[in-house]
Amino acid sequence: MGYFRIGQKDGRYLFFDGDNRPFYSLGVNCVWNPILDTPGTRSVDLVRKYGGTDRWHARWAEEKLRQTASWGFNTLGAWHEKHYWGNGIPKTVEIRCSRYAKKVNHEWGVGFPDVFDPSFAASIHKAMLECFYEKGEALLKDEGLIGYYTDNELHWWGTGGKWGSNDPGEGYNDTHLVDDYIDLPADAPGKQAWVAFVRQRYDTIEELNRAWDAEYAHFDDLLYIGVYRADRDVLEELKRAFLGEIAQTYFETTTKILRMYDPNRLHLGCRMVGTGTPKIVLEVMKRYVDVISVNFYSFDLPLKWMADVHRLTNKPFMVTEFSFCAGRSAGFLYNTNGARKVIVKDQKRRAEAYKNFVELAAGLPYVVGTHWFALYDYSNRSGLIGNYGLLNADDETYEEFAAEVAVTNGRLLERIIGGGGMPEPREWEKDD
Template sequence: MGRFYTVRKQDGHWNFSDDTGKPFYSLGVNCFSYGPDVPLQANPERQYGGDGNWYGNWAERKLDEVWSIGFNTLGAWHSPYFMNKSIPKTIEIRCSRQAKKVNKGWGGFPDVFDPSFAASIHAEMVDVYYQKGMNVAEDRSLVGVFLDNELRWFGTGGQWGFTDPGPGKNDTNLAEDYILLPGDAAGKRAWVDYLRERYSTIEKLNETWQAEYGGFDELAYRTEYRTAEDVYEQDKLGFVRLIAETYFRTTTSILRMYDRNHLILGCRELGSSVPDFVLEAMKDYVDVISVNFYSMTLPYSWLERVHETTGKPIMVTEFCFGVAGEAGFRTVTNGAQRAEVPNQRRRGECYRDFVTEATAKPYIVGMHWFAMYDFYDSNGLTGNYGLYDGQDRLWEEFAEAVRITHRGALLGKTGETAFRTWRTGAATGTEGGGRHE
């Protein structure tokens, strides 16, 4: 019947261990789906048959093509069609989706002290584990689950990190967002309770802060404080640690009510923007650290510190390189702007360099490409993100470079000399794919 995926370290090198016990290096594709979020220009019934099963035909053909260039995992946001297929896959649960937020915009961070946070986690768990029509908790082809995606740990005043911020990076922007909450908000009350526990009496706080407050309750209705700045900064750092501990303790304890079998793959951090205190809190709750980077190279000095701090292996769960004009895009949005190249040949070279260098690191256990298809102003995304274009054609020159790269990566990481087939999981010598005219 097989076993569940694990991670293990052997001779100084980390790898996943698959459902047969063999080493597994996860090479994934995000958004493996053909649906309304990818408004393609192709005619699927003409391409895949008008017998009412065009989607199944599409799925099998695409799995054949994508696996033939060395990918072996369905990344986040794949089609529900694949959930009952015995194919290596990952799931993003989005624990914070329905919770009250302390900051706005992409990656809005939840108020982890508000009851809506736990309620949101349960709602998302019910959706994943009870409303998909399959027993996800017992799926041995599921590598693991992500708790969230690109949370704004760095707060309203911070930025997405692309480079090494240096050791001891512990900004307190997230604490500032909590402090700006209304006085009756759960997160603001948690801040005041934290200060009460830290200082015991208002007299001690006043002495340390060089302030003259009448009681702790007053602090709930202030968004700025009279305080000694160096002490205040340490207080905020401690609160960020409490936020992180609460986030990971709450998410993982609830997850384990529904699923005691699968790896917890972190929450797909926004590059190097996550504070060190968060990493220190995370290590006791997750099995793998997941990070998303849209850059020409990875900040390895930072990644090595992450590994040393947490003692956990790392996955790069989003990266891409994209072409603008030659691929038919005047506008490129979001992460692809930082990884723009002139043509598909150069795109393939960048993929080779990026993946080859990452695979050589003993603590990296997977690389997930974003995405399956190019985006045409879908969910705010535009650009040559895909393995395929809007006519459902493989970017052939790029794909050939991917295939060659994967052959070397898997040989070096797991000793595999041939790509696996999605149909059986066994190695196959089949190589090739669709064609981009």
């Protein structure tokens, strides 16, 4: 069995499948059963609609696959149903390596892991086992599996930073994440790693005091302090270097453990969000990932930033989330998260925005795909709310939007790789 790889053809980056056919990824995120995600928000009975308790879920899944293919998509993006594992359809999988690790902050309810804590490696192993246990056997044998994301939207800019849309501003050198490590208690591995890092830079506490213009009695004093008396420029240089250590530990650990479970598939990164990831992190990241994956909620793309990052990393980009949401006209007076930045007036305008965005992305020779968020609208009062979907909460298609998306996707694939949507799914059977 062959595996997807990254290559170039006629001056542009592309995926190439196991048979060496060029592939440009147009995906949909969250092709999953929405019943439990948005309880009490739909009037349609999906169990009854798709044939009763015995077979309804399989029929639902087959119909959603047919629909996404009819709209010109050729990839199941992150967070799709495990029902599809083993069927040969191109797909990407997010493992969420940091899910169970101790955190240095709790931004957006996700938080950034203390990568120096033993719980970090344990979290990665637990997430891997959850992914590859039982149905994961089919995933490992799936010829359509493109690769894995190790996390989603890690906040490399820290609590005090900004994720950025089209202009990173100071984000190129943002060290607020290091401030989060410095704020940890003295017994936290992340705080101890920081102080050990500082000690490596100075032979004695007197040397540190001269460099910092400080008066500390012992290096261990730094364990119990969250705000330092120190020359700003000297401290910032140290913080930037330590941010590199954080990134090195994150990518080295996640990559090593991922390769224990699957050494063959592409490493699709940690799904950055916006332009806020500092340059030092990108310099480390390039040594481990095959693709720079990033989520954008904007009407265009940060072209200068993307060009700079591509020159720095020599890696292709994939836009792993984007969306445009009608507000009032789709019944959403209240919207959360990314939807707030991309509200449009109606479904026709959604289609126009979709076309403009994916064509802009496809015009960049280092972009290998765009993944739409998401299959369904969200109306969960404890989570997302907004007209993200190709389908509403009652499993009804936004026909005007979806029809134009299908036209756009078809033309785009024809232009880039000469056509080609989703292949026919195959049934997976265990070996005897």
